[in-house]
Amino acid sequence: MTTVDPTLNTIRGAASGAAGGLGASWIMEKFQGVAYPAFQFLGAASESDPPAPESAARAATRVLVGTRLDGNYAMPGASFVHYAVGAAAGGVYGALAEGRPEVTRWKGTAFGIVSATVVDQILVPLFGFAKPAWRYSLATHAYGYASHVVFGVATEAIRRRIRNLDRDSEGEARAMHDTVALEDAALPLFLGMANGQRSFTPLAAVSFAAAAADNHPAAETHSLLSSPWTAAALGALAMFEYRVDVKPGIPARIAPPALATRMVAGALSGAAVSRKGHTSMAAALGAGGALVGAFLSYRMRMGMARAVRSDWKVGVTESAMSLAGSALIAAVAGMRQRRFR
Numbered sequence: 001m002t003t004v005d006p007t008l009n010t011i012r013g014a015a016s017g018a019a020g021g022l023g024a025s026w027i028m029e030k031f032q033g034v035a036y037p038a039f040q041f042l043g044a045a046s047e048s049d050p051p052a053p054e055s056a057a058r059a060a061t062r063v064l065v066g067t068r069l070d071g072n073y074a075m076p077g078a079s080f081v082h083y084a085v086g087a088a089a090g091g092v093y094g095a096l097a098e099g100r101p102e103v104t105r106w107k108g109t110a111f112g113i114v115s116a117t118v119v120d121q122i123l124v125p126l127f128g129f130a131k132p133a134w135r136y137s138l139a140t141h142a143y144g145y146a147s148h149v150v151f152g153v154a155t156e157a158i159r160r161r162i163r164n165l166d167r168d169s170e171g172e173a174r175a176m177h178d179t180v181a182l183e184d185a186a187l188p189l190f191l192g193m194a195n196g197q198r199s200f201t202p203l204a205a206v207s208f209a210a211a212a213a214d215n216h217p218a219a220e221t222h223s224l225l226s227s228p229w230t231a232a233a234l235g236a237l238a239m240f241e242y243r244v245d246v247k248p249g250i251p252a253r254i255a256p257p258a259l260a261t262r263m264v265a266g267a268l269s270g271a272a273v274s275r276k277g278h279t280s281m282a283a284a285l286g287a288g289g290a291l292v293g294a295f296l297s298y299r300m301r302m303g304m305a306r307a308v309r310s311d312w313k314v315g316v317t318e319s320a321m322s323l324a325g326s327a328l329i330a331a332v333a334g335m336r337q338r339r340f341r
Helices: 006-041 053-066 071-099 101-126 138-175 181-197 199-213 217-221 228-245 256-272 279-308 310-338
Strands: none
Touching: 006 071, 006 138, 006 310, 071 138, 101 138, 138 256, 181 199, 181 217, 181 256, 181 279, 181 310, 199 228, 199 256, 228 310, 256 279, 279 310
């Protein structure tokens, strides 16, 4: 008999909301490019100060790594903040929508209005990233609210579409156990991408989760990973990799030997979070995710290290991201396994 896990539904809602927020941030950006001249004609002021996302990126860089963000990286930093805030807001919205559907009122319009009020009118001026709200014209405020309404509606449309696809896939998987659900592909793919960052962290996370829960897929299909000794050994290897990663002169992760290691580890990680009957597919997705993750994370690592002029600080941050992501995916794999028991 299958059961609905509210915690898992909340996580799935947050993930779909975050994806919606990312897509909606892009749509909002395009809308602003088209609509701003019209609002400027109505009296919206031209910005003489740096955009709020750019100011936030500079402030975050100073706080996190203690250095200034170079001018060449100001716009990429602003773009990162724009999309990160959009994803975070969408994630919170998606999680709330699972338990309180009323937050989706007016097809996301209410969410857009609330996000404009909280972010633009309160938080951005409060942290000094923009002037106080009363120093802007009504046309400027109208432009901001219109942009966020577009963001809210787009977030809800994407979130709802993903959740409908997810529920359809989940329902089919419950009716026929060998049907491929959305998570059968997503979990090994994303875990493999974490392997692109760090070879041993995803395997260690899965092993610790399997050792702690008998119903974890890794415990049922890969008994060696469920051993506490295996978890301890993989954890030690992951810690060693963290230390080596910040040493100068180590081979790049996209060098053939390092890339092959990550792809093998990605295949093992993907297989470890798969349900019975989907191991081969999950292993292939894990290996592919490791390949993609290695190249993406390498480019991001090099760019951020140049921007903040400190490779080890970026390396430590990247290790923390890989660990957090791997632990979350390993936990979700365990929770979803209970639905198919």
